[in-house]
Amino acid sequence: MTGDQAISNDLGDRPLAVEVQGLTKRFGDFTAVDDVSFSVAQGEVFAFLGPNGAGKSTCIKMLCTLASPSSGSAKVAGLDIVTRAKAVRRQIGLVFQEQTLDDQLTAEENLRFHAVLYGVPRDQVDARITRVLELVALSDRRKALVSTFSGGMARRLEIARGMLHTPRVLFLDEPTLGLDPQTRALMWEDVLRLRDEEGVTVFLTTHYMEEAEQADRIAIIDRGSIIALDTPHALKAAVGADTVSLETSDDASALALLVAEGYRAEATETGITVFVEDEEAAVGPIVDTLGGTVRTVRAHRPTLDDVFLHFTGREIRQSHGDAIPMMARAFGARRG
Amino acid sequence: MTAITQSTAHREVAARDTRFSDELRVAGMVWERELIRYTRNRTRIVSGLTQPVLFLFVLGYGMGSLVGSTGGFNFRQFVFPGVVAMSVVMTAIFSAISIVWDREFGFLREMLVAPVSRTALVLGKTAGGASVAAVQGTIMLALAPLVGVHLTPLLIVEVIALELLMAVAMTTFGVFVASRIQKMEAFQVVMQMILMPMLFLSGALFPLSGLPRWLMVITRLNPLTYAVAPLRQVIFAAQNMSPAAQARFAAGVTINGYVLPIWIDMVIVTAFALVFFTLAIWGLSRTE
Numbered sequence: 001m002t003g004d005q006a007i008s009n010d011l012g013d014r015p016l017a018v019e020v021q022g023l024t025k026r027f028g029d030f031t032a033v034d035d036v037s038f039s040v041a042q043g044e045v046f047a048f049l050g051p052n053g054a055g056k057s058t059c060i061k062m063l064c065t066l067a068s069p070s071s072g073s074a075k076v077a078g079l080d081i082v083t084r085a086k087a088v089r090r091q092i093g094l095v096f097q098e099q100t101l102d103d104q105l106t107a108e109e110n111l112r113f114h115a116v117l118y119g120v121p122r123d124q125v126d127a128r129i130t131r132v133l134e135l136v137a138l139s140d141r142r143k144a145l146v147s148t149f150s151g152g153m154a155r156r157l158e159i160a161r162g163m164l165h166t167p168r169v170l171f172l173d174e175p176t177l178g179l180d181p182q183t184r185a186l187m188w189e190d191v192l193r194l195r196d197e198e199g200v201t202v203f204l205t206t207h208y209m210e211e212a213e214q215a216d217r218i219a220i221i222d223r224g225s226i227i228a229l230d231t232p233h234a235l236k237a238a239v240g241a242d243t244v245s246l247e248t249s250d251d252a253s254a255l256a257l258l259v260a261e262g263y264r265a266e267a268t269e270t271g272i273t274v275f276v277e278d279e280e281a282a283v284g285p286i287v288d289t290l291g292g293t294v295r296t297v298r299a300h301r302p303t304l305d306d307v308f309l310h311f312t313g314r315e316i317r318q319s320h321g322d323a324i325p326m327m328a329r330a331f332g333a334r335r336g
Numbered sequence: 337m338t339a340i341t342q343s344t345a346h347r348e349v350a351a352r353d354t355r356f357s358d359e360l361r362v363a364g365m366v367w368e369r370e371l372i373r374y375t376r377n378r379t380r381i382v383s384g385l386t387q388p389v390l391f392l393f394v395l396g397y398g399m400g401s402l403v404g405s406t407g408g409f410n411f412r413q414f415v416f417p418g419v420v421a422m423s424v425v426m427t428a429i430f431s432a433i434s435i436v437w438d439r440e441f442g443f444l445r446e447m448l449v450a451p452v453s454r455t456a457l458v459l460g461k462t463a464g465g466a467s468v469a470a471v472q473g474t475i476m477l478a479l480a481p482l483v484g485v486h487l488t489p490l491l492i493v494e495v496i497a498l499e500l501l502m503a504v505a506m507t508t509f510g511v512f513v514a515s516r517i518q519k520m521e522a523f524q525v526v527m528q529m530i531l532m533p534m535l536f537l538s539g540a541l542f543p544l545s546g547l548p549r550w551l552m553v554i555t556r557l558n559p560l561t562y563a564v565a566p567l568r569q570v571i572f573a574a575q576n577m578s579p580a581a582q583a584r585f586a587a588g589v590t591i592n593g594y595v596l597p598i599w600i601d602m603v604i605v606t607a608f609a610l611v612f613f614t615l616a617i618w619g620l621s622r623t624e
Contacts, residue, residue: 066449089451100442104373116365117450119358 007229014041017169017201018063022072025058032058034224035072040203040217042168045195047215048205049304055224056205057097060173063203064094077168090118093162093170093200097177099154103147107138107157110146111164118165132160135197136190152183156190163194170194172204176211188214209304218304220311227311236302239310242279243300244286247271248293261289271296362452363460370431370464374471384430384472388423389479392416395541396483406585407578412483414585417568418540420495421502424473425560428503429531431465432510436517454620458511458613465507466500473499486574494570498602502563505605508612515619538564545586556591559608562601565589569598 018040025033033055040046048056061067063076065085074081077091101110108129115125133139136156146154155175162170172191176184192214194200204215212218213232220228220235228235247270248254255272258265263286265274276282279299287294374380396412403411438444447457474496480487513526535541537551538560547555555561568587577585588595 064449086451089449094449096442096445098442098445100446102369102373102438102443102446103441104376105369109369109372113365113369114446114450116361117447117452119361119451 011039011041017042018076020074023069023074024071026070031224036226038219038229042201043199045202045215047212047218048221049212049218050221051207054221056221057173060171060205064171065089091168093167095158095162095172095175097174101146101154106143106145108142111161114161114164120165128164132163135193136160152179156187159190169201169203174205212304222312235307239302239306241275244274244276244279244282245298247296254290254293359453359456362456366457366460367464370468374468384427388419392419407581409577409581413485416483416485417571420473420476421540421564421567422535423476424469424499424503425506427472428465428469428506429510431468432507433514433523435514436520436523454617458616461511462504462507466503469503470496470499488574491574498567501605505609508609508616511616512612512619534558534560540564543586561589562604566598566601
């Protein structure tokens with residue numbers, strides 16, 4: 001493994017929302033979560049990225065006190081997840097993979113029910129309901145039955161509900177599973193707004209690269225262990241440099257000009273590739289240097305797909321836990 | 337900015353331990369949800385009435401001609417309290433069994449992961465199921481004049497009280513069964529194998545006197561028997577029945593020739609309710 005140096009967990013003296021020490025969960029011989037340690041600062045958006053079956057959900061369940069660790073310890077909002085389980089539950093919001101709304105009730109009734117379950121003071125209930133519905137842009141559906149909601153709206157209502165009791169940490173387990181890209185984008189707007197306006201720490205699991213990209217920091221988890229942990233930018237930087245690829249009317253003189261300017265550049269079959277620190281910042285100066293000779297510019301930064309491949313030697317899409325063998329077995333059985 | 341001050345205020349609340357008043361508030365909310373769902377579902381109200389009405393009129397007239405009347409008292413009048421009990425029992429069980437639906441649609445999880453006790457949840461569910469069932473049973477009383485059963489204000493109060501007791505017992509029983517059921521299909525089996533025999537062997541539809549010994553023993557072992565009998569006793573007491581009719585259409589439970597007083601029946605039903613209330617809490621604690 002090449003990834004030890006990729007685990008950077010120095011949060012300075014920022015207040016911590018989640019602190020995990022050597023957390024482990026075994027089911028018989030199988031170790032679902034293997035000696036995991038990390039911290040999440042208050043107000044961070046933190047993503048667990050990994051294929052299905054990597055141990056993300058098991059880990060999040062332990063942090064939410066829905067499963068007890070085999071060994072190790074963790075604190076959420078400063079409270080021990082084992083000895084203060086009930087207090088932890090009051091400090092966290094939960095959104096599960098599967099829907100947990102009562103669709104025969106209205107949005108407001110679902111929220112009111114939740115407010116009582118979590119002990120929101122009576123005189124604050126109405127204001128909080130108004131507030132969280134605003135946060136997810138569902139104010140106009142307040143009195144509507146949840147059975148009339150689309151999947152995306154229901155999911156956003158669940159996020160609003162998770163925020164209703166002003167939790168310190170909002171846990172979202174695969175929150176965009178089964179949502180179309182447009183709804184997914186809307187949901188992300190909601191999540192970032194929650195973080196900015198309510199100061200909540202958002203802890204989510206996902207196996208979508210594009211989604212993890214939005215987080216402040218990402219922990220890549222594979223086979224129960226964290227193999228890389230850093231900001232999306234730093235993780236990608238660890239994999240390789242950004243590049244700017246160019247086609248010009250005269251590649252040879254363009255290359256000479258760039259090298260003279262101090263760029264690290266080389267000729268390729270179709271044009272020139274320039275290796276830069278930050279592709280976005282570099283495009284402007286490069287084009288300025290070459291003047292009107294530039295025909296096409298393509299900037300590339302390593303993606304999280306590259307990152308995952310780099311640290312695990314596999315692509316995330318090929319490594320969905322044991323889902324593929326199981327499907328193969330199912331098909332095999334059907335044929336047999 | 338108001339959001340920030342609210343948040344801090346609320347966090348202080350969140351940090352303290354759960355109080356008894358919070359638990360009561362949760363039970364109240366669970367109860368309210370049952371009522372909302374009941375009133376919102378008109379088809380459930382109507383379909384809940386269909387079966388008892390069928391029993392009252394079809395069985396009442398069908399069997400009535402066979403049984404005939406004694407001292408001006410007929411089979412329809414006899415079966416009426418049983419049919420009221422039947423609608424209470426079915427509504428209570430349906431209400432309790434909605435936990436299986438809640439499990440299927442995920443809402444049970446929302447309740448079980450919340451920082452509240454199972455006792456508060458079961459208490460609310462029981463109160464909800466009992467209220468709804470008592471309402472449904474009381475709607476049935478509107479049919480009393482059609483079958484020649486007289487009602488007085490006092491009788492209605494007595495009937496509602498007994499309906500509530502019966503409904504509490506059956507709801508706790510239903511919540512316990514539902515807590516052990518994972519699939520909706522299993523619910524059908526439970527209905528067929530437990531509820532129907534319990535109803536038929538409770539004396540709801542036939543007098544408990546003069547039965548073959550084996551049937552007599554089974555009816556006396558059925559807890560529902562002790563819920564149905566008091567209902568019939570208070571209704572019959574208001575009917576001005578002749579001694580002959582009272583002998584033929586016996587209302588109370590007799591054991592070795594001794595007619596159990598209503599209060600003993602009620603103690604038995606209360607004990608049943610307490611046992612299943614405890615079992616229901618235990619059953620729900622084992623999930624999640």
